Amino acid sequence: MSAAGMVGSRLRRRIGAGARWRQVGLGALGILLLAAMWELYKALGPEGGVVVGGLTVLPRTTDLAMPHVWDVLARLGQPVNSTAGSPPVWQAVLGAAAFSLGVAGVGWLVGVVVGMALALLMQRFRTAESAVLPWIVLSQTVPLIAIAPLVRRWGSQIEIGSFQWEGWMSVAVIASYLAFFPVAIGALRGLGSPDTNHVELFRSYAVGWWVTLWRLRLPASVPYLLPALRLAAANAVVGAVVAEVSIGLRGGIGRMIIEYAQSGSGDPAKTWAPILGAVLLGLAAAGFVALLGLALGRFRRGEVSA
Amino acid sequence: MTDLPSTGSAPIGAPAVSVTGVDKTFSTRSGTVTALQDIDLTVAPGEFVSLIGPSGCGKSTLLRLIADLDSPTTGAVSVFGKTPRQARIDQEYGIAFQQAGLLPWRTVRANVELPLELHGAGRAERAARVTELLELVGLADFGGSYPDQLSGGMQQRVAIARAIAESPRLLLMDEPFGALDEMTRERMQTELVRICAETGAAVVFVTHSIPEAVFLSNRVVVMSPRPGRIRDILDVDLGRAGERGDALREDEHFFASVSAVRELLHGEQAARGAVRGVENR
Numbered sequence: 001m002s003a004a005g006m007v008g009s010r011l012r013r014r015i016g017a018g019a020r021w022r023q024v025g026l027g028a029l030g031i032l033l034l035a036a037m038w039e040l041y042k043a044l045g046p047e048g049g050v051v052v053g054g055l056t057v058l059p060r061t062t063d064l065a066m067p068h069v070w071d072v073l074a075r076l077g078q079p080v081n082s083t084a085g086s087p088p089v090w091q092a093v094l095g096a097a098a099f100s101l102g103v104a105g106v107g108w109l110v111g112v113v114v115g116m117a118l119a120l121l122m123q124r125f126r127t128a129e130s131a132v133l134p135w136i137v138l139s140q141t142v143p144l145i146a147i148a149p150l151v152r153r154w155g156s157q158i159e160i161g162s163f164q165w166e167g168w169m170s171v172a173v174i175a176s177y178l179a180f181f182p183v184a185i186g187a188l189r190g191l192g193s194p195d196t197n198h199v200e201l202f203r204s205y206a207v208g209w210w211v212t213l214w215r216l217r218l219p220a221s222v223p224y225l226l227p228a229l230r231l232a233a234a235n236a237v238v239g240a241v242v243a244e245v246s247i248g249l250r251g252g253i254g255r256m257i258i259e260y261a262q263s264g265s266g267d268p269a270k271t272w273a274p275i276l277g278a279v280l281l282g283l284a285a286a287g288f289v290a291l292l293g294l295a296l297g298r299f300r301r302g303e304v305s306a
Numbered sequence: 307m308t309d310l311p312s313t314g315s316a317p318i319g320a321p322a323v324s325v326t327g328v329d330k331t332f333s334t335r336s337g338t339v340t341a342l343q344d345i346d347l348t349v350a351p352g353e354f355v356s357l358i359g360p361s362g363c364g365k366s367t368l369l370r371l372i373a374d375l376d377s378p379t380t381g382a383v384s385v386f387g388k389t390p391r392q393a394r395i396d397q398e399y400g401i402a403f404q405q406a407g408l409l410p411w412r413t414v415r416a417n418v419e420l421p422l423e424l425h426g427a428g429r430a431e432r433a434a435r436v437t438e439l440l441e442l443v444g445l446a447d448f449g450g451s452y453p454d455q456l457s458g459g460m461q462q463r464v465a466i467a468r469a470i471a472e473s474p475r476l477l478l479m480d481e482p483f484g485a486l487d488e489m490t491r492e493r494m495q496t497e498l499v500r501i502c503a504e505t506g507a508a509v510v511f512v513t514h515s516i517p518e519a520v521f522l523s524n525r526v527v528v529m530s531p532r533p534g535r536i537r538d539i540l541d542v543d544l545g546r547a548g549e550r551g552d553a554l555r556e557d558e559h560f561f562a563s564v565s566a567v568r569e570l571l572h573g574e575q576a577a578r579g580a581v582r583g584v585e586n587r
Binding site for chain 1: 373375395403407410411420421452453
């Protein structure tokens with residue numbers, strides 16, 4: 001059976017690679033389909049949108065509300081505005097997206113560290129779990145808009161030596177506030193996932209909590225941790241974009257969405273450019289976590305392939 | 307396999323396991339449950355002792371007390387003259403469970419290596435020992451495989467290799483072949499007898515199966531449930547471990563011992579109805 005088993009798993013891996021390419025193809029097809037539906041609705045839908053009982057159910061199809069897909073793409077190649085030396089829109093959008101990605105990345109990292117620390121604390125001490133877990137859940141019910149000004153105000157009061165709190169740090173803190181939650185919950189489940197069997201085996205080896213953590217609990221938590229990290233990345237991006245808006249931080253994609261929307265009446269295609277940038281941002285963040293998952297592939301053997 | 311660990315301060319000639327007057331009660335929501343009552347048992351060094359009995363007779367609990375995974379309510383357990391806790395810290399025993407319990411992210415080699423690695427053995431020493439162990443359990447060609455690529459029987463052999471990696475003088479096994487099919491099971495039993503002969507370790511072996519207990523053991527401890535007690539201890543003298551082979555399964559001493567164990571197990575059958583959880587195969 002062993003030889004057959006190994007051939008089987010090798011075959012499975014090859015099929016896995018094929019499936020991955022098909023996934024990429026399907027993803028691209030999905031984008032094309034979305035663009036086609038956009039154009040189809042724009043061509044066939046009523047100009048004033050679909051209104052049912054005074055409520056607009058589907059949007060207006062005017063060029064102002066729904067510019068053509070190709071207009072949006074063409075606008076990416078044109079300068080941002082009429083001033084001399086103005087960079088093309090795609091360049092400005094990419095720059096802003098990179099800035100936001102950096103801030104979201106810092107937020108993600110802080111969130112992961114805090115989330116892991118909380119999970120370890122709760123795993124180590126049963127009382128900590130009952131004391132801390134409700135607060136962690138509760139923390140996510142506070143609306144982002146409410147905490148953004150608070151974080152900015154507290155941050156601006158921090159001044160240690162030459163260190164000065166900057167606006168982007170507030171944004172990163174808010175991003176981490178959203179990012180730590182799935183990590184804390186996922187890691188807690190993951191750290192508790194080893195069988196009693198395994199835990200007792202390590203007990204029989206007379207090794208301490210730290211060794212058990214490093215050799216057993218952390219590796220076993222990887223299948224739970226990866227989806228949590230992906231959620232955290234998405235949350236960090238959303239958190240960063242929204243926090244940029246509510247704090248008023250310049251340079252990022254959040255602020256750009258607002259700025260370009262203001263010029264929307266005269267230049268509707270331009271409004272969509274930073275939104276595409278935000279989508280790209282999310283994809284980059286998800287891609288980064290996917291790479292992380294590949295690097296940790298060894299620890300995902302127990303995982304049932306979805 | 308000759309490198310027995312240093313006996314430390316253990317008295318010379320101390321039994322591998324000594325259990326005296328042990329009771330174990332668990333408190334549950336619906337009151338206390340007596341899992342073990344008045345248990346007295348001594349296992350000599352190098353001796354193979356099976357614990358057999360129906361479900362709920364406390365045989366696994368007894369094994370857990372010896373392994374210091376649980377502690378007795380009253381009475382005393384000693385392992386090579388030490389407290390179970392000290393014996394665990396000194397790594398006097400190796401343990402194997404019903405599930406192989408291999409770490410799925412480690413290769414077969416790395417799984418067998420685990421206890422050596424955790425206890426700080428050098429890289430070269432580890433590599434040599436693992437090669438030797440994989441030879442012993444007949445998996446020399448599978449060192450680089452992952453557990454999910456192995457059959458249940460092969461996984462269990464890896465678990466046994468892991469349990470004997472540090473040449474313990476005592477091996478604790480909780481139904482290690484319970485999840486295997488009958489044919490694999492018999493082959494594993496033959497191999498275990500051979501491995502025990504080579505290592506000279508004492509074994510406490512928990513099982514549901516009467517033929518398994520008889521085939522493997524020097525002595526079979528028959529237990530009865532609610533509360534868990536030792537009903538009787540049967541000497542099974544089927545020759546030294548090294549001389550046992552599959553032919554033994556056809557031997558009339560073997561059948562006589564199987565019947566004897568069965569009669570001991572079923573002694574109370576008339577009073578209580580069918581004994582559950584014991585395989586008569």
